Amino acid sequence: MVSDSSSKRLTIYDLARLAETSPSTVSAVLNGTWQRRRISKKLASKILSLAQSEGYSANMQARALRRERSGIIGMILPLYDNRYFSSIAQHFESEARRRGLFAIVSCTNRDPKQECEAARMMLAYRVECLVCTGATDPDTIAQMCAESGVQSLNLDLPGSKAPSVISNNREGARQLTHAILNRLAEEKRSDDPVLFIGGRDGDHNTRERIAGFKQAREEVGLATAEENILPCDYAADKAQAALETYMCKRSTLPSAMFVNSTISLEGIVRGLQLNGYYLDDIIFGCFDWDPLAAAFHPRLMMVRQNVIEMIDRVFELIDTPPQDPHLLIEVQPDIMGV
Amino acid sequence: MVSDSSSKRLTIYDLARLAETSPSTVSAVLNGTWQRRRISKKLASKILSLAQSEGYSANMQARALRRERSGIIGMILPLYDNRYFSSIAQHFESEARRRGLFAIVSCTNRDPKQECEAARMMLAYRVECLVCTGATDPDTIAQMCAESGVQSLNLDLPGSKAPSVISNNREGARQLTHAILNRLAEEKRSDDPVLFIGGRDGDHNTRERIAGFKQAREEVGLATAEENILPCDYAADKAQAALETYMCKRSTLPSAMFVNSTISLEGIVRGLQLNGYYLDDIIFGCFDWDPLAAAFHPRLMMVRQNVIEMIDRVFELIDTPPQDPHLLIEVQPDIMGV
DNA sequence: CGAGCATGCACAATCGGTTGTGCATGGCAT
DNA sequence: ATGCCATGCACAACCGATTGTGCATGCTCG
Missing domain, CATH: 1.10.260 (434 Repressor (Amino-terminal Domain))
Incomplete structure (x- = not known):
C-alpha cells in the first residue's frame, strides 16, 4: 500500500x-x-x-454514465414474508450475479403507490431491466418502463403490457385438489365438503386456483358449492375471521381445506387452535410452501412453485426479449407431501 | 408528451x-x-x-458521479429464509427510503467469500455506508470499508472493527429458559433435563445464548450437563441428525428443548414426527420467531428479536458515526407465547 | 533506401448532472 | 450623471470512466 x-x-x-x-x-x-x-x-x-x-x-457510476449501461437489474417484490418471495429474491440475485449484473430488489407491500415509486427510483438508477413480481398494478409499471425504453417483465402475476412468467396455477391447484380428494377417499370421506380459503377475488392466481379446484372436483364427479369458496384476502387475520364466520353457520369442521397461501394458513391454524380443535384431523392442502409448516403437520400437502425454473425463464426472456407483450409462460409447480 | x-x-x-x-x-x-x-x-x-x-x-449515475455521493446504502445478509432476516431487510429498506436513500441488499449465504465479493461490489457502486448482517467474517469487510473511507456497521453478530448492533442474546436466552423452566414447574417436571440444540459453537450469539441458558438454570438451582448442550450448526439436517444421535443414548425424549433457530426447529420437528413422537407433549423454546410455527404448536415459546429497534439504532449510528469501533449496542428481544 | 505496415500508446471528446463564478440589466441613492 | 447593489441567468470546469482516432517508432520488403 x-x-x-x-x-x-x-x-x-x-x-x-x-x-x-x-x-x-x-x-x-x-x-x-x-x-x-x-x-x-x-x-x-x-x-x-x-x-x-x-x-x-x-467507479461504477462513472462507468455506467459513459457506457450508458448501469449493469443493474431491478426487481420489485410484495414482501419477503414467505419462502416463495424470499427464494425468488435469492435466486434472482444469484442468477444476476452469475451474469455480471447487480440485482436490486425493492419491497412494495402490495401497494400500487409504493410500486410506482420503487419503479421510478429504479428507472432513475437506470436499471437495464425491471422484473415486477406479484405486482398489484403491473401494467402501469410496464408502461413507465416502456416510456423509458427499459425492458420489463412480470413474474408470479401476469400483466398485459409485458411478457409474464407465472406458475401454472390452475394445474397446480387441480393436482393439489386431487391429492386432497384422494386422502379423503382413502379415509372413506369422499363426500365431505372441502373448503377453499384465502387469496383475493380479483387476483388472477386466485381465480385460476379456484378454477383448478373446481375442475378437479368435477373430474371425480363432485359439484362445488359457492359457499365453500372463500377468497377473503391473503392476510392471516382475514382468513381467521373468514373461517370464524364460516363456522358460525355450521356445527362441524370441514374435513379438508385448500388454503391459498401460508400467510392465510397461519390465520386458519391459529383460529382452530384457539377454538380447541384438533388440527391433525384436518387434511390441509396449501398453495404455497414452507418446510417448517410441513414438518409440523402430518397431513399438510403443499404446492411448491418452481422458483428456479421461473427465474431461469425470466432470464431467458431478458436474453432474448420477445416482441409480444402478451406472452405468458407457465411453469409447473410441484406438489409436496403426497 | x-x-x-x-x-x-x-x-x-x-x-x-x-x-x-x-x-x-x-x-x-x-x-x-x-x-x-x-x-x-x-x-x-x-x-x-x-x-x-x-x-x-x-440520471442518478451522473448525479452520483458529480456529487461524489451515490445516495445508496448497502446491506449484506446471510439469507432471506427466515422471518428475522426478512424483516431486517424490509425495515432497512423502508427506513432508508424514508431518508431519501436507496437500499441495496445482497444475500451471501453465510459464505465469507461471497460476503467479500458482495462488499466489493457495493463499494464499487460507492455505497455511503455498509451494514453487515450476521456476517461470518465481519472484520474483513469492516477493513475493506475503512480502506475505502466508507462507514460500516455490524448487525446481529458483532465485530471488532466496526460498531455493532445486536440482540441481547444472553438476556433473551435467560428469559426464554426461565419461561421453559416455569412451564416444567407448572407440570411438576422441574427436574427433567432440558436440551439446548442448534447454532454454531464458535458463533458469538450461540455462546451468549448458552451462557444465558446456563445462568437461568443456575438461578433456580439447576446444574447443566454438557451432554445437553448441542451446538450442531443451524441447518435443519444437522439438528435432526444431532437429535437422532442424542436419542440413541437414552430411552426417553427430553420434556423441553431450547432450539436455537427456526431452521434448527424444522429439523427437530421433522425428526420427531418421523419417529412417531407426539409433539404437543414437548415444551419448545425457540430463539427465533415465526408466526406460522407459533400457530401450529401450542407450547412453543419464541424469542422475537426487536428488529425495528435494531434498525433504528443502526440508523442512529449512521447519522452520528461513533468513533469507537468496539461500540456494542444490545437490544432487548421479546419473549412470545409465555 | 523509402514505402508500407504493424506495434504501442496518448489525446480528447463524451456520458449527464452540479456548482463556483461572472456578467448584463435595471433600480435606487447621491 | 455616477456609483452601488440586487436580480436573473449563462459559462465552463468538473466528477471518473470509455472509446474513436491519431501519431511516433520500428521493422520488413521490394
Missing part, C-alpha cells in the same frame, strides 16, 4: 500517474480491452499489479 | 432547449437550489411543468 493517505478513492488517473502511462491505457487494461488496443503485456501486467496492490476499484 | 420519439432519455440539455434556457438553470430548478441561485419563479415553474409533462427523470 503505497497510496497517499488522502481519503479520496483511487482513480485511473492516479494509477496512470503511478504507472507513468495514460488514463486511457489504464482503463483499457482494467476493463480487458487492452489486447484489442495493442497495449503491451508488460505494461498491462504492471498496471494490473498496481491496481491490485493499491486496492483500486472502478 | 411533446418529446421526440428517439429512444434516448431526456436530459437537462433537452429540457434547456425546450425551455429556452441553460442546462445549469434546469439543474438548479430540478434539484431545488433555484432560489439560492436567484432563478425567477416564473422560469422555475415553466421548467418544472416541462419536466413533469416530458417525464424527465434525473
